[in-house]
Amino acid sequence: MMRATLLIFVGLMFSVSKGYAAEQTASDLAKMMNQAKYSEGFEARLNVLITKANGAHPAPFKLAVIGQFNAGKQRLVIRGISHEEVRNHFYAAESGSDGRVRAMESRSQASGYVDFDPSARMFNSGLVAWDMLGLWWGWQKQTLEGMEQVNGRECVKIRSVADDKNSVVQEVESCVDQQAKLSLRTRMFDHSHALLRTTSVANLAHKGEGGGMMAKKLSIKDADKTLAEIEVYAGDEQYQISAETFAMLDSPMRNIEREAK
Amino acid sequence: MSTDPHILPNNLSSARLPILRIEGLTLHFDGGQTKALNGVDLDVCEGEFVAIVGASGSGKSSLLNVIGTLDIPSSGELFFGAQPYSKIKDTSLFRRENIGFVFQSFNLISTLSALDNVIVPTIGCAGSDHEHKARAESLLIELGLRERMAHFPGKLSGGERQRVAIARALINRPRMVLADEPTGSLDSDNAIQVLDLLTGIVKQQGLTLVMVTHDASVSARADRVVRMRDGKIALPVGAYGDTPELIGGAP
Amino acid sequence: MNLFRFALNNLQRRPARTSLTVSAIALGIAAVVALTSIAWGFEASWQKANDARGTDLIVTRAASENTMPSPFRAEKVQQVLAALPHVKEVVGLLSEMLTVSDDAPPVFVFGWVYSSYLWEHLKLVEGRWPNASAEPVVVIGALAAEMLHKKTGDQVEIEGKSFQVVGIFESNAVVENGALLMTLEQAQQVTDKPGKVNVLNIKVDANTTEADLRNIKEQVKMTLPGFVAITSGELVSQNAVVRISKAMSNATILIAGLVGALVVFNTMLMSINERTREIGILLALGWQRGTIMKLVISESVILSLLGGLVGILVGVGIAWGLEHIELMRGKIDAIFSIPFFLEVQALSIVLGICGGFYPAFKASRLLPSSALRQE
Numbered sequence: 001m002m003r004a005t006l007l008i009f010v011g012l013m014f015s016v017s018k019g020y021a022a023e024q025t026a027s028d029l030a031k032m033m034n035q036a037k038y039s040e041g042f043e044a045r046l047n048v049l050i051t052k053a054n055g056a057h058p059a060p061f062k063l064a065v066i067g068q069f070n071a072g073k074q075r076l077v078i079r080g081i082s083h084e085e086v087r088n089h090f091y092a093a094e095s096g097s098d099g100r101v102r103a104m105e106s107r108s109q110a111s112g113y114v115d116f117d118p119s120a121r122m123f124n125s126g127l128v129a130w131d132m133l134g135l136w137w138g139w140q141k142q143t144l145e146g147m148e149q150v151n152g153r154e155c156v157k158i159r160s161v162a163d164d165k166n167s168v169v170q171e172v173e174s175c176v177d178q179q180a181k182l183s184l185r186t187r188m189f190d191h192s193h194a195l196l197r198t199t200s201v202a203n204l205a206h207k208g209e210g211g212g213m214m215a216k217k218l219s220i221k222d223a224d225k226t227l228a229e230i231e232v233y234a235g236d237e238q239y240q241i242s243a244e245t246f247a248m249l250d251s252p253m254r255n256i257e258r259e260a261k
Numbered sequence: 262m263s264t265d266p267h268i269l270p271n272n273l274s275s276a277r278l279p280i281l282r283i284e285g286l287t288l289h290f291d292g293g294q295t296k297a298l299n300g301v302d303l304d305v306c307e308g309e310f311v312a313i314v315g316a317s318g319s320g321k322s323s324l325l326n327v328i329g330t331l332d333i334p335s336s337g338e339l340f341f342g343a344q345p346y347s348k349i350k351d352t353s354l355f356r357r358e359n360i361g362f363v364f365q366s367f368n369l370i371s372t373l374s375a376l377d378n379v380i381v382p383t384i385g386c387a388g389s390d391h392e393h394k395a396r397a398e399s400l401l402i403e404l405g406l407r408e409r410m411a412h413f414p415g416k417l418s419g420g421e422r423q424r425v426a427i428a429r430a431l432i433n434r435p436r437m438v439l440a441d442e443p444t445g446s447l448d449s450d451n452a453i454q455v456l457d458l459l460t461g462i463v464k465q466q467g468l469t470l471v472m473v474t475h476d477a478s479v480s481a482r483a484d485r486v487v488r489m490r491d492g493k494i495a496l497p498v499g500a501y502g503d504t505p506e507l508i509g510g511a512p
Numbered sequence: 513m514n515l516f517r518f519a520l521n522n523l524q525r526r527p528a529r530t531s532l533t534v535s536a537i538a539l540g541i542a543a544v545v546a547l548t549s550i551a552w553g554f555e556a557s558w559q560k561a562n563d564a565r566g567t568d569l570i571v572t573r574a575a576s577e578n579t580m581p582s583p584f585r586a587e588k589v590q591q592v593l594a595a596l597p598h599v600k601e602v603v604g605l606l607s608e609m610l611t612v613s614d615d616a617p618p619v620f621v622f623g624w625v626y627s628s629y630l631w632e633h634l635k636l637v638e639g640r641w642p643n644a645s646a647e648p649v650v651v652i653g654a655l656a657a658e659m660l661h662k663k664t665g666d667q668v669e670i671e672g673k674s675f676q677v678v679g680i681f682e683s684n685a686v687v688e689n690g691a692l693l694m695t696l697e698q699a700q701q702v703t704d705k706p707g708k709v710n711v712l713n714i715k716v717d718a719n720t721t722e723a724d725l726r727n728i729k730e731q732v733k734m735t736l737p738g739f740v741a742i743t744s745g746e747l748v749s750q751n752a753v754v755r756i757s758k759a760m761s762n763a764t765i766l767i768a769g770l771v772g773a774l775v776v777f778n779t780m781l782m783s784i785n786e787r788t789r790e791i792g793i794l795l796a797l798g799w800q801r802g803t804i805m806k807l808v809i810s811e812s813v814i815l816s817l818l819g820g821l822v823g824i825l826v827g828v829g830i831a832w833g834l835e836h837i838e839l840m841r842g843k844i845d846a847i848f849s850i851p852f853f854l855e856v857q858a859l860s861i862v863l864g865i866c867g868g869f870y871p872a873f874k875a876s877r878l879l880p881s882s883a884l885r886q887e
């Protein structure tokens with residue numbers, strides 16, 4: 001759900017209020033998008049409706065995404081709100097300036113946190129913690145590939161190629177609406193150029209402040225044809241991050257768990 | 262019988278002011294190509310019944326239209342009493358106050374009852390709906406249509422229709438009735454009946470009647486017959502000089 | 513027999529054309545009535561909610577275009593406001609639109625400061641009010657109770673947390689009737705917005721003048737950058753949904769007016785062309801040109817008045833129907849009033865006159881002799 005959050009973030013963003021200059025290089029654009037993620041704290045509440053490849057609809061569920069993004073560190077907590085199956089199901093993820101991503105999961109308050117693959121699907125849906133961090137905007141290799149229309153909106157296609165040959169996602173192709181500072185469509189590819197996921201923005205809303213746009217509705221289509229339709233139904237652009245918010249990421253527990261593994 | 266005891270033979274009419282005087286009247290159409298009227302001079306006295314005869318296309322209807330202010334003359338002048346037509350500001354008002362029209366083709370409004378048809382000309386006039394209705398009823402009764410008032414024109418005979426049209430022409434108490442072949446669409450029995458009624462009322466009320474007709478038996482009853490030819494008065498003779506044979510003869 | 517009856521008679525001659533014209537006008541008027549009554553009702557309902565609370569001024573974050581202003585930390589702003597002259601009470605409020613049941617549309621969840629004046633205007637019809645700021649219970653509006661099939665003693669799940677329904681209340685604002693209400697503390701907890709509110713409500717003392725209110729607004733602007741103080745009416749009229757619905761109703765009025773006038777225009781033009789000879793007869797019979805104009809305009813106005821009448825009935829029906837669709841329950845509260853209907857009828861008269869004017873003028877200018885010659 002890379003784009004998903006990104007979009008949301010973008011909505012939440014304040015920095016980079018300067019307009020995008022006509023002659024923009026790929027790295028300028030990537031930099032702009034990277035900065036657009038920055039936030040001292042945000043919360044977005046999402047309603048997720050899954051459609052399986054066979055057309056089945058599991059019950060829709062709600063979750064909250066809380067994040068804090070700055071140049072040094074990017075942290076996320078994803079918390080299931082309802083229904084019962086996802087309640088108290090937590091994921092947390094962070095990436096430092098070294099580009100390493102860590103994630104963990106807690107299925108119930110009692111069980112505590114265990115390591116989790118940041119590239120794995122969360123809540124059995126196309127939601128992936130790695131995507132939400134939007135790390136590709138910091139990658140070295142960025143190339144512009146011209147203009148395109150997505151859902152009737154003009155956007156610039158930009159391809160990001162991973163620095164790390166071991167990254168699960170090797171290539172990200174985004175189509176960025178420069179005014180909204182929002183990728184309208186993002187495609188993730190693996191090392192063999194196979195499409196992993198596509199995230200598309202279906203609906204934009206003006207942010208409360210600053211004049212940018214945020215995604216109100218988006219969808220993630222998985223390689224296995226599972227479709228997640230996500231609606232941002234509430235949020236707080238200035239979420240108050242407390243000492244406990246990311247406590248699990250600082251706890252030594254995680255390392256112990258990892259060593260035990 | 263007459264409301265005007267001074268009705269006199271026509272040759273004495275010069276003693277009185279004509280109600281209508283026409284001087285050098287022309288009426289051109291199509292930029293002067295068609296001369297429907299080409300210099301008409303005519304006086305009509307108050308209370309007189311003038312029949313206008315003449316071949317088809319000779320300008321009879323045109324003359325009636327100009328007299329009734331439905332058309333504006335190309336040149337010449339008409340006087341209604343002392344009033345020159347060229348000075349009439351509101352021709353509708355003039356028509357309403359002075360002229361009653363009867364047409365050959367009745368021209369009744371098919372969706373209105375006989376009574377309502379008679380009332381139509383009073384719409385927009387002073388007086389209450391009730392007064393107008395009462396007058397229309399008495400006129401229709403006078404014209405022998407007591408049982409036919411609520412009928413629609415489609416349910417009336419030709420003679421009855423023309424009688425309704427006569428009542429309609431009289432409702433606003435005109436001083437002059439202009440009738441363009443009022444009996445032209447009727448069989449001879451009906452024609453005589455309608456003519457009797459019309460001339461009867463006209464005489465009784467002292468109205469002036471100018472009637473276009475092709476029918477010799479009709480013109481025979483006029484005070485005076487005026488023959489038209491090519492937009493002019495052909496024989497400006499008094500009724501006394503005209504014989505039915507002459508009138509009925511081929512032009 | 514008079515002008516009016518003659519005009520009616522003329523319309524009856526062509527029943528199919530007359531009823532088609534009336535239907536076309538009625539459709540336009542119906543759209544106007546439905547949309548306008550809903551737009552006004554929407555605005556009035558918000559207004560009522562604010563007025564009923566006894567709130568004189570509302571402080572929110574500036575430039576909020578969403579239905580609900582974005583949340584902010586209340587504490588400091590509240591202190592500044594409380595210190596302003598004439599300010600008697602400053603009370604925070606948090607509201608969110610949330611789904612609380614799988615088979616009902618989202619509802620408003622309000623959090624109000626426990627035991628503040630905000631609660632005073634509500635009427636408890638069942639159960640009790642919350643007993644403490646920290647008590648995890650809700651009271652629900654009568655309409656919400658019906659829509660969610662909840663009664664006192666039931667549980668409702670809000671954002672993953674279970675709350676007991678301890679009471680059912682009634683309010684004269686439909687927005688509140690369809691809402692769930694808890695203490696601000698509980699609302700902040702469940703939406704994870706500790707210390708935050710969307711709105712601060714200010715109640716001023718009894719001897720506050722208009723000028724004092726303006727002064728408070730000015731002070732807020734100066735001392736609290738990023739915040740605005742507005743009256744509830746201003747808040748409502750700034751509300752994007754209210755603005756959009758009003759713009760839509762205005763656009764509908766314009767379009768329906770134009771279409772209606774065109775329909776009348778077309779019908780009357782056709783009609784007088786058919787009746788040229790008859791108009792010639794009327795002129796020969798001494799009708800004034802003004803009477804002809806009156807006749808044609810009377811016919812147009814009868815058409816549009818009839819259209820207006822039918823349109824009002826259909827429009828009220830549409831609005832009523834929309835109000836009672838499950839999806840819309842509690843969100844619209846169409847407002848009808850006699851003056852509104854009179855205005856709609858005035859609109860239809862105007863469009864009748866506009867549409868009928870040219871045909872009437874044309875008819876009255878006919879030359880009687882040539883009109884008579886027409887077959």
Ligand SMILES: Nc1ncnc2c1ncn2[C@@H]1O[C@H](COP(=O)(O)OP(=O)(O)OP(=O)(O)O)[C@@H](O)[C@H]1O
Pocket residue numbers: 290291295296297315316317318319320321322323324
């Ligand atoms: N509006 C008009 N435009 C052109 N020509 C006209 C018009 N009205 C009448 N005329 C012409 O003027 C002449 C006189 O016509 P008018 O109708 O007065 O004849 P009429 O004596 O009444 O004939 P009829 O006995 O057939 O009724 C005719 O040649 C006619 O074609």
Ligand SMILES: [Mg+2]
Pocket residue numbers: 321322323441
């Ligand atoms: Mg003729």
